[in-house]
Amino acid sequence: MPSFSPLRPADPSQVGPYRLTGYLGAGGQGTVYVGESPEGQTVAIKVLHARLSEEPQARERFLQEIAATRQVRQFCTARVLDADTSGDQPYVVSQYVEGISLSRLIAAQGVRDPDALERLAVATVTALVAIHQAGIVHRDFKPSNVVCGPDGPRVIDFGLARALDSTVAESSEILGTPAYMAPEQFSAGVVTAASDMFSWAATMAYAASGRPPFGNDSIPALFQRILNEEPDLSGLTEPVRSLVVACLDKNPAARPSATDVLFTLLGHGVPAAARETSGQEALFPTPWQEGGGGASRTGAPSTAGSAFSAGFPAPAGFPSPAGSPSRPVLPPQPGPPSLSGPASLSGPPFVPGGAPRPGTGPVSATESLAGAPARTGLRPRRTLVVASLGLVVAGVVATGAYFALSTPATPKLVTRQAVVTGPTTPVVQPEVTRTLAPTPAYAVAYSPDGKTFVTGGAEGKVQIWDAATRRATTTLEGHTKGVHAVAFSPDGKTLATGSDDGTIRLWSLPSGEGKGTLTGHTGGVGSVAFSPDGKTLASASRDKTVRLWNAETGDGTALLNGHTDWVDSVAFSPDGETLATGSHDRTVRLWHPATGEAAAVLTGHRYWVFSVAFSPDGKTLASASADRTVRLWDVAARKARTVLAGHRGWATALAFSPDGRMLASGGYDRKVRLWEVASGRGTGELDGPGDWIYSVAFSRDGATVTGVAGDATLRVWGTR
Structure with a gap:
């Protein structure tokens, strides 16, 4: 099986003095090619994406990758041979490792048997020992970053790697590949070597079963499972299974270090000298160490970085947990930090189970479905609807940034944009809160007449609510997995829902009877939208495509290709002439829905784009991103005009007020901000x-x- 593909028509044939001969793959940072040096040596060449080459932060991260790779002992990764970051096309040249990625190997040959899995575990954790001893956290350990060659596995792609002593606050960044990310990476906590160990364990589980241990569907559903549920460890056997269980602990302080895991696999005790630089204790203190201690998921004290606190016996020569000094038990989980306090957290960065944290913030009025009386809060000022997963805290000060805007063919630099920060004090409290169900809800939309709204949630649940009484009136059944997309037709007679099961369902209103099921996507559907005339339905999917459908017949009318990663959001302009899409590939794309042709590519977001929305007059497009910002784009000029900064976690949701004067943004920091x-x-x-x-x-x-x-709650805020 060849490990690379022929060059594509748009690929360059030469980078610097290197002749390109094949295409290896692409990620969020750059494209990787196979090439030949002037001396005839086969090499791998990573070229920074053109859209990132004008961004100082992207160039800085590229330099960090080069520096990180050079610090790691070369037996476990690809040796850096050359680099040039001074020109318009920054690139790095490394040793070409013959072989295929672990993900391709599993797809081609099937899961690893117990002996092969143990060899893989030893080789990859040895690489992590070397990486961590070099003072580096990889931050994106996953099957596609493990190359299986004739001389054994090697760990590649240090594009997200960072030294622990970096001056950039880790708590401000959320990076990685969702299915293999540790809980603290999702919640913007401090990322340490312990995070790599979680990713390593998830990768071993994948190698044993062919599936990530927490699934690989929508990010909200995936994150809920990573935070709150047990992994699927089918196919794992001892001794790897116990180590994987320990490394998948929700609490990073309870996970074993790479050195612990390696010596356990080898059946030896961990020498004291090795433990002092195991990559987790001396070099990589966890947030619990900073906050005064650590505990396991169950609340029991855990030994410092020891794999043997997870319930399997310590090898000979290693002191037993009972005889080892243990970290103190964690104090009660703190609430979100003060808005006036520092950005980093001194306590645990997440609360298992997603429960509200007691003792923090204003008390919100609450009314349960069981009829508990609501307490009144501050007098509301105007009203807005929000679907929420969990948020951290808000208010940051940001500086100006440059953004690139391009049509698909010709990128060009646009002007510096204003950066605006939000308020730092809460001004509105919810007037009522309702418990929806034992499962979370993911999407919400109002009917055109405003009398009802609909929610989509976990386990395929779709509910229609009376807007006046805020009580559910109808439950629609049919989807087999979580529903992340809901939309009313302009006349209010049809409801469209999109699900992780890869289907779109149409329902007649008000009866709730099914009208049909639209199939064609090969991944979950995360967003649906009707055109203003109601004749066309657009859908966005994790299969990296956007589809257009005849809303009456259900026939597919167009397939829009262009995004290189999950497409999370789709929206029609009010005149129906433009379709906007937001993607994990960090771009917002504009399309002509009548022809399916691409109109423009808007770049500037540093991370995934979760949501896009047009203003009622169609002049402004808003986009929300995992880079914690909302950007306002001038639709006619095809350029960004304002960056709204303030969310402390991912900005995930957007809605314009009906008069277009106000924008609401929701995020993973448990805040909704009004702009x-x-x-x-x-x-x-x-x-x-x-x-x-x-x-x-x-x-x-x-x-x-x-x-x-x-x-699993519904909240209604007054905005007037």
């Missing part, structure tokens, strides 16, 4: 959810915002 569209000024902050915000929507009169949350 004045004309000025970009932050005007309010909505508190209340005990979990992250998935989706937000204004009521038709603009008086309320409704939100559904990962803690």
